[in-house]
Amino acid sequence: MEEFPCLCQACAGQTPREVASLGSPERERILSRHNLQACFSELKRIREAIRKGRLWDLLEHRAYTHPALKRCLNRIADHSKELERYTPVIKPHGIFYFGNLSAKRPEIQRYKWRLAGVRPARKTVVLLLPGRWRRPYREDPRYRSIVSRFQDEKRVQIIFYSIPFGPVPLELDETYPVAQTESLDSKDPTEYRAKAELVAEFIRRLEPRLILLSKEGDYGGAVGKEILKLIPKPKLLSTPGERLKPDSFIRLVEKRIERLRIAD
Numbered sequence: 001m002e003e004f005p006c007l008c009q010a011c012a013g014q015t016p017r018e019v020a021s022l023g024s025p026e027r028e029r030i031l032s033r034h035n036l037q038a039c040f041s042e043l044k045r046i047r048e049a050i051r052k053g054r055l056w057d058l059l060e061h062r063a064y065t066h067p068a069l070k071r072c073l074n075r076i077a078d079h080s081k082e083l084e085r086y087t088p089v090i091k092p093h094g095i096f097y098f099g100n101l102s103a104k105r106p107e108i109q110r111y112k113w114r115l116a117g118v119r120p121a122r123k124t125v126v127l128l129l130p131g132r133w134r135r136p137y138r139e140d141p142r143y144r145s146i147v148s149r150f151q152d153e154k155r156v157q158i159i160f161y162s163i164p165f166g167p168v169p170l171e172l173d174e175t176y177p178v179a180q181t182e183s184l185d186s187k188d189p190t191e192y193r194a195k196a197e198l199v200a201e202f203i204r205r206l207e208p209r210l211i212l213l214s215k216e217g218d219y220g221g222a223v224g225k226e227i228l229k230l231i232p233k234p235k236l237l238s239t240p241g242e243r244l245k246p247d248s249f250i251r252l253v254e255k256r257i258e259r260l261r262i263a264d
């Protein structure tokens, strides 16, 4: 080591080489004072993270500094029921989502459990749109006009498939923490599949007669695949989201709704 990374009083004004050349009692005195300061500063950081409601963020940050800490956080995450109980329902700030490990954070788990507990009303048609970078998802420029055209249609349920939360019904799009989550697409197929399973399971409970999926990227592909495991193929109509023209999509949906109405 050429330089001490810390700014503590014990190490100030000295290089590691100088400290190493000192006699044993003096060297030990400096190192133990440094260790003590490092411990206190970490404790202060933890307490501050607790006060700010950012303890999980700190844990995740620390988990990637050493495999042992990652193992430790994995063990902590096994107790997510317990963690969720003591996590405030609303916080003054949003949360971060980095991938699989963040999926275990209490806010995300809580969303999943609560959604699994609600009994959604049956819907004839489900519009399944990607929840992309813009939040709330309804304000995405690509899908805004589609949402405003169908949001008041009684037979239609709009659902976004999002990376951090899986299924997000339009009604929950602006609630905490959905609209306040800063997320990263880790491009991880196992994560896509896990979230796609949640989407498909939620849609199955709506018992729709038709699902119109705007399929974007590999996540959209995973969503389509999981739906077909639970719902018979003729009920799913997917269209490539990247090339989607909102006006023609709206016409397509209107035509399909009309056809179902005639069939009734």
Ligand SMILES: [Zn+2]
Pocket: 004, 006, 007, 008, 009, 010, 011, 012, 034
């Ligand atoms: Zn130091």
